[in-house]
Amino acid sequence: MDLAARGIDDPAVLRAMRTVAREAFLPKSLKACAYDDCPLPLMQGQTISQPYIVAAMTQMLQLRPGTRALEIGSGSGYQAAVLAQIAAEVHSVERIPELAEVARTNLSAAGVDTVQVHLGDGWNGWPMAAPYDGILVTAAAGRIPEPLIEQLSPEGRLIIPVGKAGGVQDLMELYKNPDGEIQQINRMAVRFVPFISSHA
Secondary structure (H helix, E strand, O other), rough: OHHHHHOOOHHHHHHHHHHHOOOOOOHHHHHHHHHOOOOOEEEEHEOOOOOOHHHHHHHHHHHOOEEEEEEOOOOOHHHHHHHHHHOOEEEEEEHHHHHHHHHHHHHHHHOOOEEEEEEOOOOHOOOOHEEEEEEEOOOOEEEOOOOHHHOEEEEEEEEEEEEEOOOOOEEEEEEEEEOEEEEEEEEEEEEEOOOOOOOO
8 A cells, every 4th residue: 555645755664564564463364454444353343443544643752763652442452553653662551361461472573662552541552651742542532531541641642543433533633832731633524343341
């Protein structure tokens, strides 16, 4: 797929997308579909995002070498592996124990050793390693979790789909000014699985 033709122009993101083998994060039955530009199913109703969306959301974060990132929704580990090609440290929070273990196994097999997968409620983020230069959420929330905003460093960005499950959502970019003020931009229309949390 030609990501550059679709507006992905950050060299670090393009390099990360070329480096990470998507098939390494898919079950055997779906490996032949690894480079179809569409989401693919995982266990318990979860999905691995389409390559374009992974690249676009990563580019929106504007991560640089040496930064720290947080991902909410580990899935099979693919998005975290892409983030790890740019950020120095990635923390990923997954609520489904079986998926968290799949992500850990896939990341280890792919030689990605800068991602830590944590089991927990993503609404709360992962305060033990905060603040983060970039936070990426891979499920659609009805509202933006306040803990994620709090865990964002000054000049950091939060990328999150916001809207009702089962329909079209708005992919929102939140930027925290150096003084702590939040600016929001609606980037595009997307479809994501719902953000499941006791707080949602």
